[in-house]
Amino acid sequence: xxxxxxxxxxxxxxxxxxxxxxxxxxxxxxxxxxxxxxxxxxxxxxxxxxxxxxxxxxxxxxxxxxxxxxxxxxxxxxxxxxxxxxxxxxxxxxxxxxxxxxxxxxxxxxxxxxxxxxxxxxxxxxxxxxxxxxxxxxxxxxxxxxxxxxxxxxxxxxxxxxxxxxxxxxxxxxxxxxxxxxxxxxxxxxxxxxxxxxxxxxxxxxxxxxxxxxxxxxxxxxxxxxxxxxxxxxxxxxxxxxxxxxxxxxxxxxxxxxxxxxxxxxxxxxxxxxxxxxxxxxxxxxxxxxxxxxxxxxxxxxxxxxxxxxxxxxxxxxxxxxxxxxxxxxxxxxxxxxxxxxxxxxxxxxxxxxxxxxxxxxxxxxxxxxxxxxxxxxxxxxxxxxxxxxxxxxxxxxxxxxxxxxxxxxxxx
Numbered sequence: 001x002x003x004x005x006x007x008x009x010x011x012x013x014x015x016x017x018x019x020x021x022x023x024x025x026x027x028x029x030x031x032x033x034x035x036x037x038x039x040x041x042x043x044x045x046x047x048x049x050x051x052x053x054x055x056x057x058x059x060x061x062x063x064x065x066x067x068x069x070x071x072x073x074x075x076x077x078x079x080x081x082x083x084x085x086x087x088x089x090x091x092x093x094x095x096x097x098x099x100x101x102x103x104x105x106x107x108x109x110x111x112x113x114x115x116x117x118x119x120x121x122x123x124x125x126x127x128x129x130x131x132x133x134x135x136x137x138x139x140x141x142x143x144x145x146x147x148x149x150x151x152x153x154x155x156x157x158x159x160x161x162x163x164x165x166x167x168x169x170x171x172x173x174x175x176x177x178x179x180x181x182x183x184x185x186x187x188x189x190x191x192x193x194x195x196x197x198x199x200x201x202x203x204x205x206x207x208x209x210x211x212x213x214x215x216x217x218x219x220x221x222x223x224x225x226x227x228x229x230x231x232x233x234x235x236x237x238x239x240x241x242x243x244x245x246x247x248x249x250x251x252x253x254x255x256x257x258x259x260x261x262x263x264x265x266x267x268x269x270x271x272x273x274x275x276x277x278x279x280x281x282x283x284x285x286x287x288x289x290x291x292x293x294x295x296x297x298x299x300x301x302x303x304x305x306x307x308x309x310x311x312x313x314x315x316x317x318x319x320x321x322x323x324x325x326x327x328x329x330x331x332x333x334x335x336x337x338x339x340x341x342x343x344x345x346x347x348x349x350x351x352x353x354x355x356x357x358x359x360x361x362x363x364x365x366x367x368x369x370x371x372x373x374x375x376x377x378x379x380x381x382x383x384x385x386x387x388x389x390x391x392x393x394x395x396x397x398x399x400x401x402x403x404x405x406x407x408x409x410x411x412x413x
Contacts, residue, residue, distance in 0.1 A: 027274060028214045029182040030266065035252040038182070038216040038259050039207070039244060041065040042172060042192065043232070044094055044143055046073025047223045051080030054224025057234055059087060061241035066256040068094035068143035068172075071130035078134065085135045090255035093139035093168070096127040100146035107146075115151035121163055128167075140169040140257040143192065143220070147174030164188045170260040172218060179206065179215035182263045183276060190256070192220035196230050200239035207243070211251065216259060275304035282327040288409040290322040290388060305403070310339070310371075313401040319391030320404065329383040331412040334358060334376045337405040339365045347401050348393035353379055353386055359393055362402050371405055378412065 031038055041058070043050055046069035058065055067084065069091055074081045085091050102111030124142070132138050142164050149160045149171075164171035165188035176191030185191075195203065203219070210217040221232030244251045252259070277296040282288050292304060292311045299318030304311055311320050326332075334351065345364040350357060358377045365372045388409075392401045 027183070029263075031214070031252050032262070033252070034250060036250040037179075037207075037211045037214060038252045038254070039210075040216070040218045040254065040256045040259055041195075041237075041240075042068060042092075042143065042218060042220050042256060043224070044068045044145075044174075044220065044222050045098070046070050046076075046081065046094075048073075048076060049223045049225050049231075051077050051084055053234060054232070054237065055080075055084050055087070055089065057224070057237050058089075058241070061245060063241055063244070063253055064088045064090065064255050064258075066090040066092050066141065068092045068141075069131060069135075070094055070098055071096065071127060071134060074131070074134050082135060085137055088255075090141070090257050091131055091135050091137045091139060092257070093124065093127050093131065093142045095145050096123040096130065098145045099123075099151075100148055104146070112148060112151045113153040117151070117158060117163070120151050120160065121167075124163065124167060141172065141260060142168045142170070143172045144174065147176075147192070149173070149189070161186075161188050169257060169264070172220065172256065174220055179210040179213070179217040181213070182216050183267070183274065185216075185263075187260060187264065190216075190218055190260075192218050195219040195221045195232050195236065196223075197233075198236065199233065200236050200243070203236075203240075204243075207251075211249070216263070218256060272309050273306040277323070280322060280324040282325070286327055286411045288324050288326070288332075290324065290407040290409070292320070292405055295320040295322045308339075308369075308403060308405070310403045310405040312403045313392075316392050316395055316398050316401070318401070319389055321387055321389045322407070324386055324388065324409075326381045326383050326386050326409075328411065329381070331378050331380050332409040333378055333412055335373055335408040335410065336376050337371055337373045337407075338362070338402045339368050339371045339405075340400075340402040341368050342366070344400055344402075347397055347399075349390065349401065350393040351376065351388065351390050351407075353381055353388045356380060368403060371403075379409070381409075 067089055097110050099110040099112050100107040102108045102113050128139050150157050151160055152158050170190055171188040172190045172192045174192045175194055178191055180190050207217060223231040225231050226234055243249060244253050272293055275293050278294045280288055280290055280294055292309055297304060297311055297320055301314035302311055302318035340362055342364050345362055347362050349362055350359050356379050
């Protein structure tokens with residue numbers, strides 16, 4: 001149990017200065033320039049009104065947006081879209097033909113139910129190439145037509161998300177109800193909040209909530225004008241632009257690709273400094289690596305310590321739980337990496353998966369700063385979702401148990 005107070009004041013100041021002092025869920029995301037949130041405006045389909053009314057208004061306020069274009073829509077006003085791209089607006093992929101469910105009768109000839117993975121992939125790449133040929137930019141982000149993230153039907157239905165994750169920096173949905181938590185969100189499934197057919201006052205509470213939470217709000221629309229269906233009102237955009245450009249509101253406004261790249265880079269840079277519980281899947285060797293940053297600490301005082309990449313036990317009531325997907329039914333060797341002082345060593349632990357338990361004594365490692373690895377035993381586990389918990393075996397024994405960095409589960413050949 002290495003006390004966090006061991007970090008020197010100078011070291012702590014450094015960690016804070018580069019936003020890497022985080023060791024708990026709920027840590028504010030470090031948006032650039034001290035901003036409280038991020039906001040992206042996005043428009044779908046390359047509607048004719050965008051270059052005529054929407055883009056000039058955005059330009060007037062210095063706001064760059066993301067336009068998920070269809071190649072045929074771009075051709076209808078090629079010079080207008082070329083100018084928008086040159087001005088810095090992001091041109092993104094919205095598919096080649098806008099396929100949606102055949103429940104939309106207009107999409108019956110391009111129904112998602114009749115797509116296969118290879119057909120979908122070919123059309124995604126063809127759309128990328130078409131946008132590049134027309135506008136000299138390669139799309140980095142994608143918006144799901146109709147917000148639908150599947151293809152096929154019945155038992156043959158497949159998710160479109162893996163293809164988007166493979167070929168794009170990010171993917172955006174439609175008609176979602178929450179802003180994106182930059183620490184947690186799946187970049188291939190960013191939520192898109194409708195801004196068509198509404199007014200600024202209606203969306204203001206969501207903007208304010210996103211600011212309080214430090215989230216990324218992605219607004220999605222279609223036409224830009226004063227009336228009509230699927231239209232983002234110019235009055236709305238005018239009021240929104242004034243609000244987000246007020247320095248007092250501390251909102252970073254940028255195209256989706258710009259913010260997605262920043263979020264991705266920030267999460268990668270801070271990978272080991274945050275405790276973000278996640279479902280753990282096996283690596284290519286079939287091993288399950290249960291690291292501290294992906295476990296959930298439960299207890300009155302348990303703490304994730306980023307400087308050691310470990311959970312520190314402070315009371316006998318502390319425990320850690322990991323969620324995992326076991327790749328195959330079989331036997332798995334259980335390895336642990338831990339540290340403990342000689343004075344606190346010797347307490348008993350209990351490791352549990354389903355109805356199986358491993359119990360033993362915490363051996364000495366020499367000090368809290370010295371980590372060791374040891375095989376604890378073998379567990380028989382069923383394929384699929386499982387939980388593993390680690391805690392003290394005897395609640396009556398007071399005091400810290402150990403610092404745990406990871407548990408590894410390796411299939412027995």
